[in-house]
Amino acid sequence: MSHRALNPDQFIFKKATPKEMGGTPYHRLQAIGRSGMSMGTLLWHHGTGEVGSIEVNAESRRQGVATQMWRHAQGLAEDTRGVRRPRHSPERTDLGEKWARSLGERLPRRVEAFLPQSS
Numbered sequence: 001m002s003h004r005a006l007n008p009d010q011f012i013f014k015k016a017t018p019k020e021m022g023g024t025p026y027h028r029l030q031a032i033g034r035s036g037m038s039m040g041t042l043l044w045h046h047g048t049g050e051v052g053s054i055e056v057n058a059e060s061r062r063q064g065v066a067t068q069m070w071r072h073a074q075g076l077a078e079d080t081r082g083v084r085r086p087r088h089s090p091e092r093t094d095l096g097e098k099w100a101r102s103l104g105e106r107l108p109r110r111v112e113a114f115l116p117q118s119s
Helices: 065-079 094-102
Strands: 011-014 026-032 038-045 051-056
Touching: 011 065, 026 065, 038 065, 051 065, 065 094
Parallel strands: none
Antiparallel strands: 011 026, 026 038, 038 051
């Protein structure tokens, strides 16, 4: 678990909205640090629950932020009508694979995630 546990007030959840309304098919959960700055973001598809991305700022890594976002999102899904539980995507980066395995959950067979080359 985290060196610094986040409290429920440090999460901002935005439910997916229909494309017709200019929205996105992804639910968004953001972890906010005590300074008010974003520590990380989790996006998961409203229909499938598949994670689109989970990102944690470099300075917030190895503090349990991703795990706390994951667990908070699982709770949101249980408590919020129309929100599916997030589930692991087969596309995972090396860091994502390491983190997902640390949870001890069943994972889909990995397909290495495509990351655009930086120029």
